[in-house]
Amino acid sequence: MVRSTSSARSDTSTIWTSQSTGSSSARVFGPTIDAALGEMPAESETDRARRAIARQLRRWESLEPPERKRKIHAFLAQRGFGYDVIDEVIARPEAEASID
Numbered sequence: 515m516v517r518s519t520s521s522a523r524s525d526t527s528t529i530w531t532s533q534s535t536g537s538s539s540a541r542v543f544g545p546t547i548d549a550a551l552g553e554m555p556a557e558s559e560t561d562r563a564r565r566a567i568a569r570q571l572r573r574w575e576s577l578e579p580p581e582r583k584r585k586i587h588a589f590l591a592q593r594g595f596g597y598d599v600i601d602e603v604i605a606r607p608e609a610e611a612s613i614d
Contacts, residue, residue, distance in 0.1 A: 567586055
């Protein structure tokens with residue numbers, strides 16, 4: 515448990531400390547996280563971005579290509595995707611990501 519000496523951070527760390535000292539089951543350890551994530555299927559960031567815009571692409575079909583690219587970029591950037599991923603999606607927005 516880490517306590518901050520900074521007054522700005524002491525409020526946050528105190529809240530965390532008071533919540534987490536109640537029981538040891540409230541803490542999640544690295545091996546537990548690794549085990550949980552190991553069960554998830556691998557999916558690239560680009561696939562997730564393509565899935566995110568799938569519905570919007572149908573809506574934006576009638577737009578001119580520059581406007582469609584601008585909308586794709588804005589939509590994905592607002593959702594936290596990186597510029598390299600956005601550029602890949604813009605290059606091939608119609609590529610279907612596998613949806614199970």
